[in-house]
Amino acid sequence: xxxxxxxxxxxxxxxxxxxxxxxxxxxxxxxxxxxxxxxxxxxxxxxxxxxxxxxxxxxxxxxxxxxxxxxxxxxxxxxxxxxxxxxxxxxxxxxxxxxxxxxxxxxxxxxxxxxxxxxxxxxxxxxxxxxxxxxxxxxxxxxxxxxxxxxxxxxxxxxxxxxxxxxxxxxxxxxxxxxxxxxxxxxxxxxxxxxxxxxxxxxxxxxxxxxxxxxxxxxxxxxxxxxxxxxxxxxxxxxxxxxxxxxxxxxxxxxxxxxxxxxxxxxxxxxxxxxxxxxxxxxxxxxxxxxxxxxxxxxxxxxxxxxxxxxxxxxxxxxxxxxxxxxxxxxxxxxxxxxxxxxxxxxxxxxxxxxxxxxxxxxxxxxxxxxxxxxxxxxxxxxxxxxxxxxxxxxxxxxxxxxxxxxxxxxxxxxxxxxxxxxxxxxxxxxxxxxxxxxxxxxxxxxxxxxxxxxxxxxxxxxxxxxxxxx
Numbered sequence: 261x262x263x264x265x266x267x268x269x270x271x272x273x274x275x276x277x278x279x280x281x282x283x284x285x286x287x288x289x290x291x292x293x294x295x296x297x298x299x300x301x302x303x304x305x306x307x308x309x310x311x312x313x314x315x316x317x318x319x320x321x322x323x324x325x326x327x328x329x330x331x332x333x334x335x336x337x338x339x340x341x342x343x344x345x346x347x348x349x350x351x352x353x354x355x356x357x358x359x360x361x362x363x364x365x366x367x368x369x370x371x372x373x374x375x376x377x378x379x380x381x382x383x384x385x386x387x388x389x390x391x392x393x394x395x396x397x398x399x400x401x402x403x404x405x406x407x408x409x410x411x412x413x414x415x416x417x418x419x420x421x422x423x424x425x426x427x428x429x430x431x432x433x434x435x436x437x438x439x440x441x442x443x444x445x446x447x448x449x450x451x452x453x454x455x456x457x458x459x460x461x462x463x464x465x466x467x468x469x470x471x472x473x474x475x476x477x478x479x480x481x482x483x484x485x486x487x488x489x490x491x492x493x494x495x496x497x498x499x500x501x502x503x504x505x506x507x508x509x510x511x512x513x514x515x516x517x518x519x520x521x522x523x524x525x526x527x528x529x530x531x532x533x534x535x536x537x538x539x540x541x542x543x544x545x546x547x548x549x550x551x552x553x554x555x556x557x558x559x560x561x562x563x564x565x566x567x568x569x570x571x572x573x574x575x576x577x578x579x580x581x582x583x584x585x586x587x588x589x590x591x592x593x594x595x596x597x598x599x600x601x602x603x604x605x606x607x608x609x610x611x612x613x614x615x616x617x618x619x620x621x622x623x624x625x626x627x628x629x630x631x632x633x634x635x636x637x638x639x640x641x642x643x644x645x646x647x648x649x650x651x652x653x654x655x656x657x658x659x660x661x662x663x664x665x666x667x668x669x670x671x672x673x674x675x676x677x678x679x680x681x682x683x684x685x686x687x688x689x690x691x692x693x694x695x696x697x698x699x700x701x702x703x704x705x706x707x708x709x710x711x712x713x714x715x716x717x718x719x720x721x722x723x724x725x726x727x728x729x730x731x
Contacts (some may be wrong), residue, residue, distance in 0.1 A: 262277035264521050264522045264526075265522075265525045266522075267488050267526065268481070269484035270465065272519070273463050273518055273519060273522075275465065277518070278463070281310060281514050282510055284314070285315045289318035290319065290320055292321065295315065295316065295321070295324050296324070298315060298316060299316075299324075299328065299331055299568075302569075305339070305571045307570055307572075309521070310517035310518050313568070313569035314513070314514050316565045316569075328561070328564050328565060329560075329564050329592060332564035332565075332568055332593050333591055335571045336567055336592070336595070339571060339667075341641075341672055342640050342702065343640070343641045343645075343672065344595065344597060344635055344640045345574070345595060345596040345645065346394065346596075346597065346631075346632070347397065347434070347597075347598055347599075348389055348392075348394045348598055348601050349397070349398045349400050349436075349578070349598060349602075350386070350389065350399055350400065351400045351604060351606075351607065352376065352382070352605070353375065353402055353404070353412075354372070354376075354402050354604075354605050355404040355408060356402025356404055357402075357403060357404050357405070357475050357476065358402070358438075358472065358474065358475030358476065359472065359473045359474035360472055360475075361472075361473070362503065365402045367474070367475065376407050376408070376412075379416070381609070382420065384608075385607075387423065387428070387609075388608035389430070389608055391425070391426075391428065391686070392628045393428075393628055393682045394600075394628065394644070395429065395430060395431045395432065395644040395646055396430070396431065397434065398435070398436055398457060399413065399416065399433060400436050401438075403437070410448075414447060414448070417433050417452070421452065427681070427685045431646035431649075432646035432650070433452070434453065434455040434456070436457040438477060439458060439476075439485075440489075442492050445490045445494070445495055446494055454497060454646070454649045455495075455498065455533060456498050456499065457499035457501070458498075458499070461502060462502060462503070462507035463511065463512050463515025463519070464507045464511050464515070465480050467506070467507045468483075471506060491523070496529065496655025497649070499533035499576070500531040501516070501534055501535030501536065501537060503539055504539070504554050504559070505552055506539060506552060508552055509552065509554050509558065513565075513566075516566075517566075517570070519531075520573070529656045530572075530573060532573070532574060533573060533574040534566060534573050534574070535577075535578070536563060536566070536577060537578060537580050538554065556588070559585065563589040563594060564592040567592060572662045575593050576597070578597070578601065579598050579622045580622070582623040582624055583634070586624060587638070590638075590640070597631070599627075599628040600626070600627050601622060601624075602622075603621075603622060632682065632695070633691040636691065640698075641675045641698060641702055642679055642695075643671075643674070643675035643678055644679070645678045645730070647674045648670065653667075669708055669731065670731040672702065673706060673714070675702075676699055676703060676715055677722060677729050679695055679699060680699060680722045682695070684723060699719065715731075
């Protein structure tokens with residue numbers, strides 16, 4: 261029985277409720293009156309229920325879809341402006357004891373190169389990332405209690421925060437590791453992580469169990485209830501996501517929103533971020549083996565409807581997607597992207613990458629500077645900001661500021677100042693020229709006179725050599 265306040269996975273992700281929702285959406289997919297009423301109500305930026313959002317996703321009316329895209333852009337602009345947060349993944353180890361059929365790290369894959377970074381190798385990786393200009397990382401490991409215990413992850417986080425190289429520093433470490441215990445989540449919180457990220461892969465229980473035949477990850481309930489344990493452990497910024505293409509996308513879309521509603525109902529705050537990866541080719545993995553792959557058009561529609569349904573939630577797209585696809589979905593709701601990414605263990609430091617150790621093929625292979633240049637050319641502010649996490653603006657405190665509109669007084673100037681740091685320390689000449697133009701334009705758009713005055717002062721101080729100002 262569907263109960264969003266329950267902490268039992270099969271009750272807050274209720275199969276019967278999802279099937280009823282999909283049936284309702286199918287019956288109303290071209291109900292113009294209903295669709296218009298949903299879009300009109302969504303303009304208040306308070307979101308939609310999973311059932312309402314499913315109707316929009318099912319809609320086949322071209323003019324109504326255009327209205328959705330327009331509204332998604334308006335909502336994104338209202339909460340995020342022109343800011344796009346930059347990050348990079350850092351793979352610590354690809355040792356794994358699970359049998360996931362869609363991931364080359366599965367334990368039966370005997371021809372992938374296995375590697376675990378030492379702390380000395382982590383230093384080299386992080387310095388390489390700092391030399392690009394990155395300030396925010398997402399740590400990735402396979403699940404292996406012998407090779408990748410929680411102590412290894414904690415030691416790695418400590419090492420990363422301790423590395424200072426020239427003007428470089430990693431200011432926020434997000435963590436994407438396997439579902440674990442409340443005690444271990446508490447340890448991650450104490451280590452100073454930003455967001456805990458865990459993808460559900462699919463919410464369809466039977467499909468989930470088929471895709472995860474062996475290993476700890478095969479336990480659907482333990483995996484699905486992980487975010488509850490993370491929040492009980494004090495981590496109030498969590499990031500959800502599914503791997504589109506593994507299962508029927510409509511089912512997983514509804515499940516994803518039900519998970520967000522569950523977290524809101526139980527903890528008073530939904531996910532800090534939602535990621536929307538699609539399955540990609542990798543060693544031992546052929547996406548064509550999965551019959552549920554989705555087109556670029558469907559992918560764009562998913563992003564737009566998610567932005568309408570969860571207006572306050574950050575949305576992430578990685579270098580799994582091509583430049584063309586990323587450009588389209590940036591306009592529709594994406595607020596964070598990776599740049600210059602490597603999905604192999606030891607992929608950043610010169611000479612550090614092992615052959616065939618990547619988790620998936622990267623579609624957008626441009627350098628970070630090329631990605632920043634591209635964003636600037638479209639009028640975006642590439643942001644390296646980590647201020648909210650470092651100022652304690654997380655969880656419900658962050659969401660309160662977002663919902664009240666006050667977060668813009670922090671985010672816009674912080675984005676400008678961190679972009680200025682990037683331009684001074686890492687940018688190519690063409691990127692620097694474009695970036696200075698964007699900074700001047702964005703400074704003039706800061707509505708609060710006092711905030712604008714302080715931001716202008718800090719921009720000049722950054723040019724003079726000072727660093728790490730934040731609102």
